Every structure is written in structure tokens, then in C-alpha cells.
Amino acid sequence: MINRTMNQLQWIRNGRFYQFSEEATRFQNKVVVITGASSGIGRASALEFAAQGARVVLAARRRNTLLELERQIRDMGGEAISVITDVKRISDCERLVNEALEAFGQIDVLINNAGISMRATFEELELEVIKELMDTNFFGAVYCTKFALPHLLKQKGTVIGISSITGLAPLPGRSGYVASKHAMDGFLNTLRLENMDKGLNVLVVHPGFTSSEIREKALDGHCLPHGESSLDEERMMSSERVARYIARATYRRERDLVLTSQGKMVVWLHKNFPGITDRILVYQMSKENQLTIHQNAV
Numbered sequence: 001m002i003n004r005t006m007n008q009l010q011w012i013r014n015g016r017f018y019q020f021s022e023e024a025t026r027f028q029n030k031v032v033v034i035t036g037a038s039s040g041i042g043r044a045s046a047l048e049f050a051a052q053g054a055r056v057v058l059a060a061r062r063r064n065t066l067l068e069l070e071r072q073i074r075d076m077g078g079e080a081i082s083v084i085t086d087v088k089r090i091s092d093c094e095r096l097v098n099e100a101l102e103a104f105g106q107i108d109v110l111i112n113n114a115g116i117s118m119r120a121t122f123e124e125l126e127l128e129v130i131k132e133l134m135d136t137n138f139f140g141a142v143y144c145t146k147f148a149l150p151h152l153l154k155q156k157g158t159v160i161g162i163s164s165i166t167g168l169a170p171l172p173g174r175s176g177y178v179a180s181k182h183a184m185d186g187f188l189n190t191l192r193l194e195n196m197d198k199g200l201n202v203l204v205v206h207p208g209f210t211s212s213e214i215r216e217k218a219l220d221g222h223c224l225p226h227g228e229s230s231l232d233e234e235r236m237m238s239s240e241r242v243a244r245y246i247a248r249a250t251y252r253r254e255r256d257l258v259l260t261s262q263g264k265m266v267v268w269l270h271k272n273f274p275g276i277t278d279r280i281l282v283y284q285m286s287k288e289n290q291l292t293i294h295q296n297a298v
């Protein structure tokens, strides 16, 4: 309830602020499809793009949460529809695109945001965990992009992938997650080249630690949600702030975005001193209790 009220206040604050700035109409007449819109970065992005004038299509598996968000956006004067979607299913992704077109007639921005994480070393996990991660984080983005692409090309729009710092650097205990984000980066970076002369913008976002439900939902080695996180979510970048960066980068048609100073430092260290960075990561891991490390990282 408190979160809900705070989100509403955030939206109202944005709405008031944007009323007197050009940001209120940045995405007017644009249609933005967001997967994983029921919580965290996806939910915050839906509110942000709606506050900046976009008509938003909300996709995720949790019906009630989506419908509540849809109502919230409508109550504030925005336009939104919900499409219950499991991005692991090809037919759901096709239906998502069709329902977006049916409701609004066009798609200008697709945000491939739906994702899950994990906490287990490769040695101790069941293979099902890697499959679940790849199916959701990578193939979910591939399916949605495939069906949306002709419509995005028509609008000279933007495909966005919410990757991670782990799309650019490794992280122990996250083999499937890191692999899915590297795969997403490779896929989208290639899509950019193939459509460079057709007016499509491809934006790959690499958030650092962001306050959301991701650590609570992360899979253990047996493919079950951990259900808890020992990290202090309050100290992380908020999903709302990440959403504002995403909207700005979309508006400016940027190609990539790396977030949090800690995230930028890890990427820089890994690029310039990979051997030392590997040792730091392994040292960090051995220094701490195994379980704590598993509970903490994205």
C-alpha cells in the first residue's frame, strides 16, 4: 500500500513537473510495449513513459498486478492496456504484438525487460536453471523482437534490451544469467548493424544494482525461488531513476547505457585489467560466506 502510494506520488510529481516542460509530450503519439511491466524497472518504465505522453502496453504473467498498474495509469490520464504474457511462449509474444497493434495501431518502442536471476554455481545447479534463464531473458527478447520488428521498422522506432553489467563482465554464481545477458547483447548489437540503414534504433541498457524484486525471485540450484535477499535494497539505485535514464536515452536515440558508478567501474576494470578483475571477483567471493554471496548479487 505504501509502495503503491509512493509510486502514485512519484507519477503525480512527474506529471506536475512534466506539465511545464517539454518532457510531458516527448512520447506523445508513440506506443511503447514493455515486457516485465508488473514490477521493478518494467513497472517504473511504464509509469515514466506514460508520464511523458506514451500509450503503453503492459506485459507480464501476473494479471492482477498488471491490471492495477493499468488502472493507475488511466486514473492519471494516461493510456494503457495489459496483455498477460509469458515471454517463454512464442505464441504469447505474437499475441502481445497483435494486441498492441489492435489497440493502438502501431509500435514505436519495444522494451525487452522481462527477466529472472539465479544464485548457484554451475557445479551445483540443475541444467533446468540455465534453460529457464535463457528461455526468459534471451529467447523471450528474441521472440518479442521478431514479431515487433516489421512494425518498429515502419515507425523507425527503437528496440531496447534491459541487459545488465553482467552482459559486459562475468559474475560468479550467475553462469546462466551472465550467459543470457551476453547473448542478448550479441543479438541486439547485431540487429543494430542489420538495420542501420533502415532507421531502427537499438538501445542496450546495462543497469547496476537496482532496487526491485529480482533478488527475491532469483532461482536456486533446483530452479526454485530463493524468496529473500540479504542486500539492502534501499541503498541501490531506484527503479524509477533507472526508468528516467531509459526514457531519456530512448528519446535521444542512444545506443547503450551503463548505470551506477559501481557498474561503470566494474566494466572499465574488466575491459582494461581482466586478469586482475577476475581475481578481485574470486577474492570477494572467497572472502564472504558462500550463501551470502549467492543471496546478494543480481
Ligand SMILES: NC(=O)c1ccc[n+]([C@@H]2O[C@H](COP(=O)([O-])OP(=O)(O)OC[C@H]3O[C@@H](n4cnc5c(N)ncnc54)[C@H](OP(=O)(O)O)[C@@H]3O)[C@@H](O)[C@H]2O)c1
Pocket: 035, 036, 037, 038, 039, 040, 041, 042, 059, 060, 061, 062, 085, 086, 087, 088, 113, 114, 115, 116, 136, 137, 162, 163, 164, 165, 206, 207, 208, 209, 210, 211, 212, 213, 214, 215, 217, 239, 298
Ligand atoms: N534489479 C537489478 O539489480 C538489475 C540489474 C541489472 C539488470 N536487471 C534486469 O532488469 C530487468 C528487470 O528486472 P527487475 O530488476 O525490475 O526485476 P523484477 O522486479 O523481478 O521484475 C521482473 C519482471 O519480469 C517479469 N517476468 C519474469 N519472467 C517472465 C516471463 N516468463 N514472462 C513475462 N514476464 C516475466 C516479472 O513479471 P511476472 O512475474 O508478473 O511475469 C516482472 O515484471 C531484468 O531483465 C533484469 O535482469 C536488473
